[in-house]
Amino acid sequence: MGLGLTTFFSAKKTTGVAERPKLQPVASPLSDPAHHGLPCVALVASAEVGNCLAASTQFKFIRHGHADPGILGGIQQSAMAGVLIHFEAGAGHVPDFVSCAGRDFPDLPCFILCSQDDQKEVSRFGWQVIAVHDPASVMEIEEKLQRALFLFPWMRSDVFRKILFAIKTIPAESASHQRIARELQNPQFNLEHIAKLIKQDPALTAQLLKIVNSAAFFRSSPVQNVDEAVTIVGAMKLQALVLSAWAFFLIDDGACAGFHPKSEWKHAMEIAERVRHICKTERVKFDLTETAIIAALLHDLGKLLLAANLPHDYARVLEMVDTDHRPAWQVENQILGFNHAEVAGCLLALWGVSLPVARAVLHHHADGLPENSAAGLIQKAHQQQNDPSGLSTE
Numbered sequence: 560m561g562l563g564l565t566t567f568f569s570a571k572k573t574t575g576v577a578e579r580p581k582l583q584p585v586a587s588p589l590s591d592p593a594h595h596g597l598p599c600v601a602l603v604a605s606a607e608v609g610n611c612l613a614a615s616t617q618f619k620f621i622r623h624g625h626a627d628p629g630i631l632g633g634i635q636q637s638a639m640a641g642v643l644i645h646f647e648a649g650a651g652h653v654p655d656f657v658s659c660a661g662r663d664f665p666d667l668p669c670f671i672l673c674s675q676d677d678q679k680e681v682s683r684f685g686w687q688v689i690a691v692h693d694p695a696s697v698m699e700i701e702e703k704l705q706r707a708l709f710l711f712p713w714m715r716s717d718v719f720r721k722i723l724f725a726i727k728t729i730p731a732e733s734a735s736h737q738r739i740a741r742e743l744q745n746p747q748f749n750l751e752h753i754a755k756l757i758k759q760d761p762a763l764t765a766q767l768l769k770i771v772n773s774a775a776f777f778r779s780s781p782v783q784n785v786d787e788a789v790t791i792v793g794a795m796k797l798q799a800l801v802l803s804a805w806a807f808f809l810i811d812d813g814a815c816a817g818f819h820p821k822s823e824w825k826h827a828m829e830i831a832e833r834v835r836h837i838c839k840t841e842r843v844k845f846d847l848t849e850t851a852i853i854a855a856l857l858h859d860l861g862k863l864l865l866a867a868n869l870p871h872d873y874a875r876v877l878e879m880v881d882t883d884h885r886p887a888w889q890v891e892n893q894i895l896g897f898n899h900a901e902v903a904g905c906l907l908a909l910w911g912v913s914l915p916v917a918r919a920v921l922h923h924h925a926d927g928l929p930e931n932s933a934a935g936l937i938q939k940a941h942q943q944q945n946d947p948s949g950l951s952t953e
Contacts, residue, residue, distance in 0.1 A: 600704070601634045604645035608694055617701040628659035634667070641668035641708060645694065646681050668711045672700065706908050709917070713905050718896050726868045726902065739801055743911065753797065754789040763801070770800055815866035817877035823859055831855035833940035851933040854919035857907065858937055861899030862887065864906065888924045900924050
């Protein structure tokens with residue numbers, strides 16, 4: 560259910576070089592207390608779509624009958640989290656609306672909702688597009704709108720948009736991985752079919768089994784085959800594991816001076832194991848434990864993406880880290896204008912990895928994190944890393 564770089568970042572809505580998005584621990588769209596704290600979104604939609612979205616449990620949609628730019632003043636005054644235009648309902652007014660919003664309301668998140676079939680036509684408006692398989696599917700629209708609002712700060716940054724286009728794929732992406740990634744983006748994907756595709760790729764099979772049999776998953780007996788692994792992992796984790804399996808093992812060790820992917824993978828596994836131990840000791844709920852472990856496996860994926868796609872720039876980062884003895888993310892901010900957590904969090908959201916995982920990866924270097932959050936658990940695992948007594952010996 561990923562959004563896709565080409566479609567999602569096709570916007571022409573820029574106001575010069577935007578300020579670098581700030582790394583905040585919590586993203587909270589504006590909400591209306593009268594509607595139980597749900598984020599409010601102005602909706603211009605057909606009657607069919609409008610009636611379906613009235614049942615949303617994630618957003619309060621405030622319906623408007625047309626896409627006249629004149630409604631924008633009222634929307635701003637009402638402190639809406641954003642605007643969603645259904646292409647079929649507002650096709651005639653979309654160009655005027657886009658022009659007006661881009662000129663007068665650059666901070667207002669505005670998105671065009673359309674079917675997959677209309678995606679190519681809608682992209683000509685040069686605006687952020689949310690393309691869905693079924694425009695009447697409440698769950699699909701909610702999920703993609705959540706991602707769109709999560710990613711909105713990066714849409715406005717010319718620097719970040721440029722780097723995202725430079726890092727569209729993980730290293731050494733094979734044809735089999737592309738097929739698996741496409742299948743996983745389909746909300747109706749079949750796990751048995753995914754397992755069959757994985758089994759056709761010996762390298763991915765080996766790495767997936769290696770990950771599932773690692774200490775982070777704490778299996779009492781080893782997993783011997785892909786079918787069992789896929790069943791154990793489940794739908795939510797599979798996307799993240801496929802990404803990590805490819806990214807950490809199919810980059811050339813000499814691709815970037817000073818960067819060693821095997822060492823990074825070892826670190827990711829150690830942090831994931833520490834997170835698992837913390838969650839077990841503190842009796843953290845299952846869903847949060849699962850999110851935190853997967854996020855721990857992926858928390859430094861951004862380093863790998865930067866090293867593989869911008870090897871010369873990232874070699875400078877690593878050289879300065881060694882010289883100044885500062886954390887990599889601080890040096891990255893200084894040299895690149897962003898850091899590996901932001902790159903990975905944004906791309907994971909675009910690739911369709913669950914938003915709680917993407918948020919945890921994005922925020923794992925943020926200040927003031929709640930200890931009972933996935934990102935907070937990753938920070939705690941890092942704090943324990945140099946304390947052998949903090950790691951279980953079981």
